[in-house]
Amino acid sequence: MATTTLPPTDRIWEWLSQVPDPEIPVISLTDLGIIRDVQWQGDTLVVTVTPTYSGCPATSIINLDIETALRSHGIEKLELKRQLAPAWTTDWITPEGREKLRAYGIAPPVDGTAADGVLAGRVSRLMGNNLTIQCPRCGSTHTQKVSQFGSTPCKASYRCTDCLEPFDYFKCI
Amino acid sequence: MPSLPDMTTPNLTALAGQALADSGHVAVPAPDAGQPEFVEFLQRMGDNCLILGHRVSEWCGHAPALEEDIALANQALDLIGQCQLWLGLAADIEGKGRDADALAYLRDAGAFRNLLLVELPNGDFGVTLMRQFLFDAFHIEMLRALKASSDPRVAEIAAKAEKEVAYHLERSADLVIRLGDGTDESRARMQAALTKLWSYTGEMFLDDAVDQAMSDARIAPLPSSLQAAWEKTVAAVLDEATLAAPTGAWQHKGGKKGIHTEHLGYILAEMQFLQRAYPGAKW
Ligand SMILES: [Zn+2]
Numbered sequence: 275m276a277t278t279t280l281p282p283t284d285r286i287w288e289w290l291s292q293v294p295d296p297e298i299p300v301i302s303l304t305d306l307g308i309i310r311d312v313q314w315q316g317d318t319l320v321v322t323v324t325p326t327y328s329g330c331p332a333t334s335i336i337n338l339d340i341e342t343a344l345r346s347h348g349i350e351k352l353e354l355k356r357q358l359a360p361a362w363t364t365d366w367i368t369p370e371g372r373e374k375l376r377a378y379g380i381a382p383p384v385d386g387t388a389a390d391g392v393l394a395g396r397v398s399r400l401m402g403n404n405l406t407i408q409c410p411r412c413g414s415t416h417t418q419k420v421s422q423f424g425s426t427p428c429k430a431s432y433r434c435t436d437c438l439e440p441f442d443y444f445k446c447i
Numbered sequence: 448m449p450s451l452p453d454m455t456t457p458n459l460t461a462l463a464g465q466a467l468a469d470s471g472h473v474a475v476p477a478p479d480a481g482q483p484e485f486v487e488f489l490q491r492m493g494d495n496c497l498i499l500g501h502r503v504s505e506w507c508g509h510a511p512a513l514e515e516d517i518a519l520a521n522q523a524l525d526l527i528g529q530c531q532l533w534l535g536l537a538a539d540i541e542g543k544g545r546d547a548d549a550l551a552y553l554r555d556a557g558a559f560r561n562l563l564l565v566e567l568p569n570g571d572f573g574v575t576l577m578r579q580f581l582f583d584a585f586h587i588e589m590l591r592a593l594k595a596s597s598d599p600r601v602a603e604i605a606a607k608a609e610k611e612v613a614y615h616l617e618r619s620a621d622l623v624i625r626l627g628d629g630t631d632e633s634r635a636r637m638q639a640a641l642t643k644l645w646s647y648t649g650e651m652f653l654d655d656a657v658d659q660a661m662s663d664a665r666i667a668p669l670p671s672s673l674q675a676a677w678e679k680t681v682a683a684v685l686d687e688a689t690l691a692a693p694t695g696a697w698q699h700k701g702g703k704k705g706i707h708t709e710h711l712g713y714i715l716a717e718m719q720f721l722q723r724a725y726p727g728a729k730w
Contacts, residue, residue, distance in 0.1 A: 328607055329528020358532070359603035361610060422618045423518035427525060427611075431514055447610040 283312045286319065286344070293343045296335040297426050300378040303336065307366025310357050318351040319344065324362045327427040327447075364428075364446045381410045381432065381443040407443050409434035419443075484660040486541045487560065488667055489601075490550065491657075491703055492589075493533030494561035497551055498711070499582060500526030501718050502569055511572055518618060522579075525611040532604045552722035556711045563702040564647040566711045573626060573636035577644055580619035584680045585651045586612050588673040597665035620684045627688025634689065641685070642693050649698030651677070657703075 290312070291304040303309055303323075311322035321340060325333050337354050344352055364383035367375075372382035384407065406415045414436035422445070424431040429442040504523035510516035534547035545553075564582060569575045590612055593605035626633040652674040654662075661667035685692060701707065721728055 325528075325607075327525060327528060327611060328532055329524035329526070331524070358607050359599070361603070361607040363610075421514035421518050422614055422621075423514075423521040425517065427521045431517075445614070447614070 280314055280317065280319075281347070281349075283314065286312045286321075286349075289343060289347050290321075290340065293339050296332045296339060298375070298378070298380065300374045301367075301371045303340065305368050305371030305374065307368065307371075308336070308362060309340075315353075318353055319349050320353045320355060322355045322357045324357050326362050330427055332426075362447070364444065367444070375444055376410045379410050379441055380429065381407050381441060383444045383446040385446065407432055409437060409439070410441055411439050412437040417441075482540055484657045485598075485664075485666065486537050487657045488661045489533050489537035489540065491560040493530045493537060493547075493550070494559050495565055495582070495586075496526040496530035496533060498559070498561040498714060499565035499579075500524075500530060501714055502565065502567075503575070503579070505569055506575065515572075519575075522615055522618075525608075525615065529604070529608045529611070532607070536600055536604065548722075552719045556707050556715055557705045559702075559707065559711060559715075560705060561702050561711075562647070562650050563699050563708055564644065564650065566702070566708060566714060567644070567647065568710055570640065570643070571636060573633070573640040574643065576619055576622050576626065577637060577640035579615065580623045580684065581644060581648050581681065582651075583612060583616035583619050584677050584684075585648075585673065587616050588676045588680075589668070589670075592668035592673065596667060601666060616680075620680075623684055623690075624688045627685070627690040637688065638690050641690055645693045646695065646698050650700040650702060653700055653703070655703065 287304065287309075290309055291302050293303045295301050295303060295306055306326070308324050308326060309321065310324050311320070313320055321344070323337065323340065340354060341352060365385050367383065375382045407417050407419075408415050409417050409432075412434060414434055416435040417432050418435060420431040420433055420440065422430050424442050428444060428447075430445045431440065432443045433440045500523045503519050503526065506519040507516065507523070510519055530551070531547045534550045538545045538547055538550055562582075564578060567574075567578060587609065590605045590609040594602050594609065596602040596605065623637065627637040628634070629637075652670045654669045654671050658667070658669050662669045681692070
């Protein structure tokens with residue numbers, strides 16, 4: 275067996291920070307906060323990943339992209355672990371990630387606004403449009419929700435009543 | 448429903464181990480064996496998600512507006528994803544070398560454990576939404592209770608799913624209110640949907656021996672314990688929607704024990720076609 279030095283985990287994190295999210299390629303997997311842990315177990319690198327939504331079709335692509343990236347950096351023994359708990363939350367999206375989303379035209383999540391299931395009150399609040407989402411294009415706060423579900427499971431559809439552009443809002447979970 | 452493996456690594460040692468194990472599915476530790484009620488319960492959870500997810504996906508390309516089409520497809524996706532988690536755990540605990548796909552695609556109607564409510568045809572958009580709302584309001588209470596399950600695997604799936612279902616409920620409640628308290632036409636359709644579906648809601652809260660065993664083991668709540676919270680949510684939303692629930696006491700039941708309406712067979716015929724026609728096909 276060849277004796278090689280295993281790259282330190284902060285270098286692995288650095289490599290993972292260059293792997294784009296397959297559906298929103300402006301942000302990386304580390305921006306998204308879905309890489310939960312990176313550690314060496316003996317000479318095997320174990321990367322722990324948490325899914326965003328349970329049915330997100332990007333999950334298998336993400337695993338594949340992680341593997342491809344790390345192999346291209348010479349990692350030979352690699353294990354990907356799925357971890358459900360604690361469940362992923364948009365609060366884990368990094369500040370840089372939020373800026374990249376905004377620049378890309380997706381309004382970043384407003385923390386603490388996840389649907390909590392306390393129904394009637396919340397529905398009427400939302401129907402009264404008390405949750406203000408800023409238009410990522412012109413910055414206006416005159417926006418309307420078009421649909422709670424957008425182009426991917428993680429987004430809602432909004433429109434701006436000033437610049438009239440439709441946009442995605444990365445909703446809180 | 449493609450399998451999303453926890454590990455995608457072509458690790459030669461592991462592959463060799465799998466080849467030895469022959470089934471391609473790692474044998475499951477003994478402590479879980481002999482828990483038929485647990486497997487039964489997990490199939491009920493998974494089958495509700497699977498069948499409702501399939502029903503909702505039937506709208507893909509047919510919904511009244513693009514936004515609704517996308518919303519329905521996304522909800523279907525959430526439900527199928529949750530189904531994979533529940534049935535995956537059911538398969539592990541069952542320990543017979545089956546996986547979530549085998550449970551979804553290779554069981555016959557009599558082995559499905561979903562509520563009758565979720566297998567009912569989509570009807571018009573009102574029926575689809577009302578069915579979703581009545582189920583979501585139950586689903587969220589079940590998931591919240593399961594977050595405190597004595598089995599951490601159940602608790603973590605529930606915590607994940609609850610976040611998604613909170614959005615389902617928010618959306619279905621919102622639309623039930625808008626359409627109920629809407630035009631004469633939309634109100635009439637929502638009331639008709641409610642009247643049609645109401646007699647399928649009682650089954651959600653019936654306790655049986657499986658539920659009792661789950662409750663004794665503190666794995667899951669008795670369904671009857673969720674009824675008061677469900678009634679509160681439903682009453683508040685129907686009130687705002689200016690709709691009235693029927694007062695009749697008659698309720699259908701059977702789905703949890705595998706006695707289904709004629710509709711389930713048609714769903715399975717479509718959903719299982721590929722695996723039945725081309726056994727073992729993968730993509
Ligand atoms: Zn704007």
